[in-house]
Amino acid sequence: MKKIIIENLKTILYALIIAILIRSLLLQPFYIPSSSMEPTLLVGDRLFVTKLSYGYSKHSFPFSLGPIKNRIFFSEPERGDVIVFKTPADNRTDYIKRLIGLPGDKIQFIDGNLYLNNVEILRSKNNKKFKIYCGNTIVDSVVFKETLLNKKEYLTTYSKIGSYQNSDEYLVPEDHYFFLGDNRDCSKDSRFLSSVGYVHKDNLIGKAQFIFFSTNIREGSVFSFWNWKNILRIERFFKKII
Numbered sequence: 001m002k003k004i005i006i007e008n009l010k011t012i013l014y015a016l017i018i019a020i021l022i023r024s025l026l027l028q029p030f031y032i033p034s035s036s037m038e039p040t041l042l043v044g045d046r047l048f049v050t051k052l053s054y055g056y057s058k059h060s061f062p063f064s065l066g067p068i069k070n071r072i073f074f075s076e077p078e079r080g081d082v083i084v085f086k087t088p089a090d091n092r093t094d095y096i097k098r099l100i101g102l103p104g105d106k107i108q109f110i111d112g113n114l115y116l117n118n119v120e121i122l123r124s125k126n127n128k129k130f131k132i133y134c135g136n137t138i139v140d141s142v143v144f145k146e147t148l149l150n151k152k153e154y155l156t157t158y159s160k161i162g163s164y165q166n167s168d169e170y171l172v173p174e175d176h177y178f179f180l181g182d183n184r185d186c187s188k189d190s191r192f193l194s195s196v197g198y199v200h201k202d203n204l205i206g207k208a209q210f211i212f213f214s215t216n217i218r219e220g221s222v223f224s225f226w227n228w229k230n231i232l233r234i235e236r237f238f239k240k241i242i
Contacts (some may be wrong), residue, residue: 013119016205025051025062028206030084030096035133037096039143039155040082043133046213049206059086060172063124071202076102077177080152082208082241085179086201095196096208097189098154101178110198111165112158114146114180122147123156132157134186134203136218141185159185167191175201204229211239 008239032045041047051060058066064086077083077099087093095155101107106117114121121145132141141157158164163185170190172178178199182188214236215222222231 024066027051028084028156029212030094030208032096036181036183036189037082037098038132038183038186039130039157040098040241041096041208041211042214042216042233042236044215044217044233045211047208047211047241049208051206052174052205056206059091059203059205064091071204072126074131074201077204077207078152079148079150080154081201083179084175084205084208086203086205087196088199088203089195089197091203094181094205097179097181097187098179099177100148101172101190103126103172103174103176105172105178107170107172109164112163112165113213119149124157130157130174132183134159134183139186140156154182156182156184164191170198173198177201177204184190195196208241210241211236212240 001121027050029050030049032041032043032047052073054075054077055071056066057067057071058064058068060066060068070077079099079102081099082096084094084096085098087095100114100116106160108115123146126145128143130141130143132139132143134166139153140160142160143155143157145153145154147153178190179196179199180189180191190198214233215231216233219230220227
């Protein structure tokens with residue numbers, strides 16, 4: 001009996017070690033709790049982030065307890081990547097936003113338009129109907145397709161009332177990055193220097209790759225199987241994130 005218990009404990013320990021290695025070095029699942037990345041990511045989306053995309057730092061490991069002092073095997077992220085990172089304010093909270101500015105870039109909002117290195121980012125109106133939230137409130141918004149300087153395209157949304165108009169010029173420091181939420185008027189991101197601001201490369205966790213599961217939590221719990229047709233967003237299962 002004692003031998004069986006020991007073998008079972010060994011099996012559990014090995015499984016735990018393998019799970020930690022996979023989570024730290026390969027893939028980590030994340031849950032979307034807020035509407036700051038709508039329409040790209042919705043509350044209730046579950047997604048996988050690849051750790052190898054930008055190399056590893058101590059934040060690659062559970063509770064940021066990795067044995068790495070500086071980032072290793074680093075690869076430069078590209079503008080437009082959707083990235084999970086630790087907020088500089090506490091180096092503990094996970095945020096997911098879109099990378100807009102690389103080290104040395106200048107970013108500014110002028111009359112509601114986004115400028116990168118003094119070049120206006122092109123955007124065209126998307127006529128598809130979207131229900132955009134900010135928290136639990138449906139917001140009257142306009143959805144655009146934005147095109148960055150590297151031709152990366154994605155959808156963003158701006159509120160029709162009280163939209164963010166003008167800002168100071170942001171100059172991204174060396175080894176730092178500037179992030180924005182796709183739901184521009186409902187996102188705490190690098191525009192808020194006291195709480196997020198510029199994100200150091202060591203704070204990057206990984207690149208968001210695809211949604212593997214999604215539920216509309218506003219319609220109820222996933223355990224309410226009788227209402228799955230309203231809860232499960234099957235069309236979002238295994239959807240690539242762009």
